[in-house]
Amino acid sequence: MLVLSRRVGERLMIGDDIVITVIDVRSDGVRIGIDAPRDIRVNRAEVLEAVQRANLEATAPADDAAVDALRALRPATPDV
16 A cells, blocks of 8 residues: 655646545545546445445345245145
8 A cells, every 4th residue: 555645735646547636634534536537436435335235235145034924925826
């Protein structure tokens, strides 16, 4: 990991076409601006992690009580 000290208004470059600019420094955080091509996705890590957790929870197998309750709602099939 590269760690840099930057002041308000200073920038850093990632490759040839991504510019990170320090906009504001406050006691509770730093505001940055990101200038990147439209085809580059820029996301907050905590949002991506929350989406991944939600996706894993949605695909996790249901507990047995819920499965049994759903089976009880299913109409019985006639004997043939």
